Amino acid sequence: MLEVFVEKDETWTSDEYGRSHEGRVGVLLDDGTVPKPVYFDSASGSSGWEVSHWSVYDGAGTYLTRPKADVLRAECSCGWTGTGHAVDWTTVGEAPFHESGLPTAERCEDDWDTHIRDVADTTVPLPAELEALFQTVTAAIENLAQDSPTAAIKAARALELIAQRTAHWPALDVRDQDPQRVAADLGLSVDAARALLARFGGWHPHG
Structure with missing residues (x-):
């Protein structure tokens, strides 16, 4: 059962660079491909919405199994991608993926923070x-x-x-x-x- 993570796709931005360098957690499957957004029906069944937040790729699902993340990595709107961090499904237990995968997702945010510092180093310097x-x-x-x-x-x-x-x-x-x-x-x-x-x-x- 998905909760708040279905509502929006979490991203990161800095005050100085805004959406020019908007970061997020990206997902790779075990074959190295990027999965498509997961479609969820509304409660009424009359409509639905697509979600690409990393936490929905947990291999679960009642009628249609969702793709299962193999690697999480930081991605930036400028095209940069960070180092892939393997998801250790052997230690998940009963915890939902948005909890068990959070430490890995936080490593991705740290990678993006480093990317932003690297971007700052390439800009024109001020006195x-x-x-x-x-x-x-x-x-x-x-x-x-x-x-x-x-x-x-x-x-x-x-x-x-x-x-x-x-x-x-x-x-x-x-x-x-x-x-x-x-x-x-x-x-x-x-x-x-x-x-x-x-x-x-x-x-x-x-x-």
């Missing part, structure tokens, strides 16, 4: 003094929020205005550069980088 300044400003606004939340909001709004003013011309400068290179420097997909430039530059992203 150390600017990074330090960002940390100082962040701490100052967080402290300000404890005394005056509205002042903290005003400070955050000031940062938004600074970002818009200072990024406008740089966005125009790089608009005609190689989209792949710009996206790689920012750690984003080409579409996400294009949308970011459009927002700062003030043009339509598909214009």
Whole structure:
């Protein structure tokens, strides 16, 4: 009997890279193939939905046996895949797969975390003094929020205005550069980088 895991496909994102590097736990069967989503009927039987969360691949099922996961691995929307971690079905016992397989799934998330750090290392670096300044400003606004939340909001709004003013011309400068290179420097997909430039530059992203 599946519970919450039928409701959504769990994914991971970072604040900086968003859906450009959206991670999830992927599944491989014993023949090395990626299984199709599992279809579940609704309670009324009039409709249903497809689920690809790793926990549904438990080899169970009343009328139609579901595929059984052999390996779990981290996957990213950028196309990266992590090391495969074999599922040890000999130690499962009576526990449902979404419980017994959780340690393996967490190893996949750790792999994705490492991937995100690797992505950060490939992006264009910022000067150390600017990074330090960002940390100082962040701490100052967080402290300000404890005394005056509205002042903290005003400070955050000031940062938004600074970002818009200072990024406008740089966005125009790089608009005609190689989209792949710009996206790689920012750690984003080409579409996400294009949308970011459009927002700062003030043009339509598909214009």
